[in-house]
Amino acid sequence: MGIQDVIEGKRRWRAHMARVKALPPDYQIVYKEMQRYLFKAGPIDLFDGSSLSGIIDFFEEGVATGKGVLELVGNDVAAFCDDLIKDSRMGRPPRAARPESRRPRSAPPAPDRSETGRDGARW
Template sequence: MGIHGIVEGKKQWRAHMARVKALPPDYQVVYKEMQKYFFKVGPVGLADGTLLTGVLDFFEAGAADGTRVLALVGHDIAAFCDDLVKDSPTYAEIHQESLRTEGGASGQD
């Protein structure tokens, strides 16, 4: 990725975070907790930006309807996050699989 890509990525991230800051305070808190969780878990889909953008779109629609954020996601935010990425591989899983494959291959030599 060149300088142009980095600058463009930062612009997109700032615009994304400006949308987050426009949400009601309770939505912002839940969004930031979800963001931390996803950064820790590392779903592969996080890198392309669609996961967090989708969550933000969902939250904006809920806020516009006047729905409380916990009515959307429930009280177990981690479980909600897990459900969103249940069919997506994580970087940790990919790494573990590569270690198993490398370990299995070297054990057969």
């Protein structure tokens, strides 16, 4: 990746964010939540087809028809995002679809302090 690729990527990103800022405030809020969720989902191509640019196209159509953003995506924005990336090559829902064995374990139980001192030493 050369410097020209970096410059082109920044130019595309700034144009992309200018489109976001042109949306009504409620659309911007939902878009930013979707963006945060998708960034946590892992490596997916964010400028391809049903990705962030496609979401903005979808939102712009919704604004043009006068629909509210929740009418388009529903009340569960995370589920909407999961549906977007389920067919992606590398995308996966963050945490929700991970096997139970890969989730963090809960903390071990606290020691019984009735027979030990503050530092854990026996009386």
